[in-house]
Amino acid sequence: MVDTMKAAVFQGEGRLEFEERPIPQIERADHVIVEVGAVGICGTDLHALKVPPGTLSRIPTGVIMGHEIAGRVAEVGEDVLSVKPGDHVLVDQNAPCGMCEMCRRGRPNYCISIRNVPGFPGAPNTYGLFQDGGLAKYVRVRELNVIRIDRSVPIWQAAVAEPIGVGLHGLRKVNVRVGETAVVLGAGPIGLVVTALLKRSGVGQLIVVEPLELRRQAALACGATAVINPKEADTVERVLAETNGTGADIVAEAVGWTLDTCIQVASNGARIILYGESELDDVIPIAPTLIGIKELEIYGVFLAPFVFESARSILESGTLPLDQIVSHRLPLEKVHEGLDALRDGRALKVVIHPNEF
Ligand SMILES: [Zn+2]
Ligand SMILES: [Zn+2]
Incomplete structure (x- = not known):
């Protein structure tokens, strides 16, 4: 028995x-x-x-x-x-299998044991x-x-650890530099972790956009220098006002459908990280010309490859305000x-x- x-x-x-x-x-x-x-x-x-x-x-x-x-x-x-x-x-x-084509090409976050994108090869086995x-x-x-x-x-x-890993994976793509300005759209768990990581990366202005009061308060506790309620204020106007009219160097999207706002609040040469998830068939309007004339870099993020050891190190350091x-x-x-x-x-x-x- x-x-x-x-x-x-x-x-x-x-x-x-x-x-x-x-x-x-x-x-x-x-x-x-x-x-x-x-x-x-x-x-x-x-x-x-x-x-x-x-x-x-x-x-x-x-x-x-x-x-x-x-x-x-x-x-x-x-x-x-x-x-x-x-x-x-x-x-x-989501530890990779180590044996499929993408694992052997050094891209384990595209491993067939992880992918679950309809229309692409995959046999996901995520615990x-x-x-x-x-x-x-x-x-x-x-x-x-x-x-x-x-x-x-x-x-x-x-x-x-895993949400911290997702945050790290995205931030490493954009090489945050001390003193840059950043905007985080959405203050759910990923948006809050990213806010806390950006703060500890040494950014200056750190503006978080979030409609829920509870989450805006948490964003302030995680190090945001300003919060915006997009239901009450014009996000683009407010971000420009907070950044001397130039927009943000780094924009982290943690909602799923606010890429157009990211493009609007981005400074020339800004980097945009897309953490948010929506449905596969969702379509949103964006202003593509601005991507060109601002020379924006836009990064997708999927899961947390190669970052669990760093997440462990951050957790052991006790430097993130996880109680917030x-x-x-x-x-x-x-x-x-x-x-x-x-x-x-x-x-x-x-x-x-x-x-x-
Ligand atoms: Zn694999
Ligand atoms: Zn999860």
Whole structure:
């Protein structure tokens, strides 16, 4: 008789329900069983739980959700060398396969084991979306998915590693220079992490545009020098007023459909980072001539390749104001409460605790 655990399982049609599932066992020499301490829930979970689901978030029924995972190693397979039972770990839910064409070309974030873009080759196996994840007492991953982190980092903070990684991946594309001006559009969890990272990169003016008061306050706590409510003020006018009429050197889009505003608030020669996600068939109007005459550089961002070690280092340094970004910490039983708070805009980042340690 195998012991069981309570798990939050995707049942299709927007339903996430608790089921008793067998506690996962070591079956391969590179398996690691992680006792889950904390799981971040995010917009991707909301997209997957919509009816119909978002075009990039069509996940199989029967999967245990929870993809932003941190925990403690419970057991390891015989070949595992980098971690041992008792170690605290981050889980990179998208570790590449290492063997497909894109992995071998040095572009592991385009690995077929990660991609889930309809019309492109892919066989995604992301933990918590395409195979069993962390909304349960235990999750089984592979050694290549775990990164050891110092036990001094509170486990709820370790669960923010992936959003930090996404923020880092985008910012590294634009080589932030000390004293530049920056605008962040959208202050959800990614926008807030990016704001905090920009602040610590030494930018000067740091303007955050966000309609929700709760998030604007959090943006100020993360280092914004000014916040704009786009429902009450003209964003472009305000940004120009705050930047001596020149616009921002760096514009981070964390909404999904505000590229045109990015183009308008960008200075000549600015770099724009697109973090926000919308649906595959969404089309938005933009002013292409401005991209040309301002010589704008526009960067897409997908996932968090090669940055988990840096995210670990940042977490261990304790320099990000994560208490301003994580608004809810709930036990597994209250995961629906967390999802509702996210949906209603009452929450910033939500972290679920399947175990307490
Ligand atoms: Zn996520
Ligand atoms: Zn691959």
